[in-house]
Amino acid sequence: MDKNSVTGLVLITIIIGVFMWWSKPTKEQQEAQQRYQDSIQQVELVKQQTAIELKKKKDAENAIPVADSSVADSVIQKQLEGKFGVFANAVSGEQKFFTLENNKVKITLTNHGAKVYSVEIKDFKTHDGKPLILFDGDQNEFGFSFFHNNRILNTNDLYFEAGTNSSSSQDFKLSVGNDQYLAFNYTLPQDSYMLDFSIVHNDIDAVIQSNRGGFDLNWKMDVPAQEKGRKFEITYSGLFFKYDQDEVDDLLGRSGDETFRTPIKWIAYKDHFFSSILIAKENFASGSASVNIYKEEDNSPLISTNTSQLVIPYAGGAHTEKSFQFYFGPNKYKILKKYKDLDLKEIIPLGWGIFGWVNKIIVIPIFNWLEGSIASYGLIILILTLIIKLGLFPLTFKSYMSTAKMKVLKPQIDEINKKIPAEKSMERQKATMALYQKAGVSPLGGCLPMLLQMPILFAMFRFFPNSIELRQESFLWANDLSSYDAIVSWSANIPIISQYYGNHISLFTLLMGITNIIYTRINQEMTQSTNQMPGMKTMMYLMPVMFLVFFNNYASGLSYYYFISTLITILQTVLIRRFVDEEAILAKLNANQKKPKKKSGFQARIEEMARQQQKAQTQQRKKKK
CATH class of the missing domain: 2.70.98.90 (Beta-galactosidase; Chain A, domain 5)
Incomplete structure (x- = not known):
């Protein structure tokens, strides 16, 4: 995952956080809402009391006469x-x-x-x-x-x-x-x-x-x-x-x-x-x-x-x-x-839009097919994950290669940064983009494959908590894959912790968090030689910690899926790294820079328009003189 991919993830997290903070009601709004709720409660109490009185009146009207010895x-x-x-x-x-x-x-x-x-x-x-x-x-x-x-x-x-x-x-x-x-x-x-x-x-x-x-x-x-x-x-x-x-x-x-x-x-x-x-x-x-x-x-x-x-x-x-x-x-x-x-x-x-369709067209048919021949739902989730990861492997490979290309170009980018002072940031950026264009590298090459995998990620987020097939199905220490797998629990109510984290520790969530930290470390090693935003390293390690809190109360089947999915991604990354020759990549990129670049028709028209505009401005200046 290159800098742009990481930046995209961080920006998404920041946007969500800022939106939640911005949309949070002010103290005055909270007090007004409380007064509104109190008034509603008062109205409801009056309505309930009125309903009780009306019921009493109706019951009295509808009362069935009790038999009496003096009444025929x-x-x-x-x-x-x-x-x-x-x-x-x-x-x-x-x-x-x-x-x-x-x-x-x-x-x-x-x-x-x-x-x-x-x-x-x-x-x-x-x-x-x-x-x-x-x-x-x-x-x-x-x-x-x-x-x-x-x-x-x-x-x-x-x-x-x-x-x-x-x-x-x-x-x-x-x-x-x-x-x-x-x-x-x-x-x-x-x-x-x-x-x-x-x-x-x-x-x-x-x-x-x-x-x-x-x-x-x-x-x-x-x-x-x-x-x-x-x-x-x-x-x-x-x-x-x-x-x-x-x-x-x-x-x-x-x-x-x-x-x-x-x-x-x-x-x-x-x-x-x-x-x-x-x-x-x-x-x-x-x-x-x-x-x-x-x-x-x-x-x-x-x-x-x-x-x-x-x-x-x-x-x-x-x-x-x-x-x-x-x-x-x-x-x-x-x-x-x-x-x-x-x-x-x-x-x-199952999710709106594309996420729902991914579940209906891909995930559920595969799950039902596996369910017909495998009794253990833990194994079904494992095989389902393997099938999905194999299907997404071309995107994973492309994302890794994009990151590797950015990495091997880092020395040339450093040379650009030495020649162009930091105060000329636009000139630096223009020179860097020119280098990428000559070498045939897209800065978004690592981000796009990751974005294409997002529908699967969010579809699973909806699929597992709503799958009755997992209800009360046990696997390893989890006795119900549709609920949390508590290995430690307590009855005491701890402020804030009990509200957001719960009164237990889910082991699959803990394992998921650990694998995410390892995966984050591997990405840091891949991108450590590229420019990083200040504080990005801390932010990337903060995300797995947030997952630990968020998923602790979720279905253990979902945490189990994310755990083995991340684990498989780590193994894929290690294997790709062993078989990818970074020196060969650099040699190819250097050869690309020496080749003459054929301009596209659109680019040629843009440059021609720019020349015509510059020519017109020059003529206007001459007339004014």
């Missing part, structure tokens, strides 16, 4: 019918559970709300070995609102009649007489994470009404923590949604809300490695959604709470059926890619 059953029934109309018999009942099961998932349904009560993903466990439950019980609220008897009812609060149960299907019906009913039908195909769901209205338009051409579907779900590394489980959790005929958008790793003014196809409540996705066959007309991400300091068993209110278009009719699907399963690219028309694979953040 017929009187109680009339009171219920006065409040709930034809749904009086559905406001109370006995909760029953029904199971749909295949080789992938175990889904429990309940007649209370005719909804999914809990979901267990069979092939996976939590980080502490417990069954992986996406949600359970009151963590999932699901139903749609409608008007009846001058009040708003929600199917989530009503008891349905259950039909015949099987391992693959279950029907629930809310009958109001005379073959008038509302039905929820569930079907679980074999070997699938998809649950088919439909809502059937049969001759019930006179009973349930909506004032805007559709019904509000309300879905609220609490997402429990499943992983060891809570920090990055939060980072990759959030809310995803796809607009009809448009791209997928998200609220990832942050709390927020979104209003849908145009139709959307699906909405996903995403955890780091698992998702619950509701898909509409005919789109949701509009709606809104929000996500509340719980921070590390909240010490909550939940990662997030997701809420959505979606409008299901409804034009009425004697018999209508709306079809949906639930996806309850892993965020695995190979699985989600099968649903091509839905773009479900986009919930996996």
